[in-house]
Amino acid sequence: MADAAPLLEIDSIETCYGLSQVLFGLSLSIRRGEMVSLMGRNGMGKTTTIRSIMGLTPARAGAIRFAGTEVRSLPSYRIAKLGIGLVPEGRQIFPNLTVRENLVAAAANRLGSPDPWSLEKIHALFPRLAERGSNMGNQLSGGEQQMLAIGRALMTNPHLLILDEATEGLAPLIREEIWNCLSMLKARGQSILVIDKNVEHLSRICDRHYIIERGRTVWSGTSAQLTAKPDLQHRYLGI
Template sequence: MADTGALLEVEDIETCYGLSQVLFGLSLSVRSGEMVAMMGRNGMGKTTTIRSIMGLTPARAGSIRFGGMDVRKLASFRIAQLGIGLVPEGRQIFPNLTVRENLVAASGNRLGSADPWTIDKIHALFPRLDERGSNMGNTLSGGEQQMLAIGRALMTNPRLLILDEATEGLAPLIRDEIWNCLSMLKARGQSVLVIDKNIENLTRIADRHYIVERGRAVWSGTSAELIAEPDLQHRYLGV
């Protein structure tokens, strides 16, 4: 069922790597100002969904609409220019640029935000990036790199922020900092699509959730509905 009020609308997409099909008619949507979580065990198609949205691994069927525009066949850089900021799995910051240069390289306000992100605002969100401003990207800890990857994506002033494995592999204190950041972004009205495994934090701040199993969205609902179904969590999210 199409969500006519959606900022991002993914409908019945099918995506393959060569002859291996990964997504089988997957659908999801994100409305403006909404935080939506995508959950599921490893290898179920979550990252492939993100890659399909961004045009990195184009879907061979179905539709992907962003801001009312069909983007399924657009080049990745065109999709990014429309206002999607990606924090990819593995962070992929520029290792031979300083922290400040990483942020400046991504800065832009193509869509004319009235309250755009600036380096000062990123420093207020992540004070550690201010402290490490002259350090090269490859000297940062994993947590600092994740902060930088989020800051870099925000510097593009995206209409939609996508985070693939937002807190995976991070120390507990850094995880808390990332979750606090996401709470602040939600309060600011930022639209967010996030992949993570922390059900407790996701149900605390996300509006809706999709569970992905073998390339399909097998369940969707609100935080309250997910909390009320522990059997569902065990079936699709348990190790």
């Protein structure tokens, strides 16, 4: 059950790349134990929102609070240390490290989780990673790389897990495995922010949704509210 207090709260942020503004007063929030989706067509600001949260492309205005701390002006490594694990678009695993080395490279239990993630638990979640433990990162399939990126983020024992394009470009069977993994993580009480295009799966497992259009939040609501509005999906998601 999600806690009422926001774990992540974004309030009216504005973010630019040079002179080009991408986010215009965007707001959203995630409570502890909640799974929230961020949806919108390509180029509408989803990845920029993630980059703003992580301090990779700092917002020039507004507020970003995580676990009660204002993080908008903090460097990325400090934001990550507060307890955010990122599974970035394109996976960005370390190609010249083995699967095992990728998993242990950033492993930490800085937040003192009583039941921290370990190699054994990641292997139980994704048995294929155990089988491929000595393979280099660049020897994995796209699906295996996505599993590795999720496992690497979980090994930091984050309060919040963020996935940018969770199943983009993956084979159908692998997609199902990723969705099953996210359902299991949610059942464990993991807070999750996910970007993906599969409205059906998102509606099934997420608590709430945000849709953005040209850098602004244009709709937010529950899964029941989203599925009841096919016109909304057609207008903003092209479905």
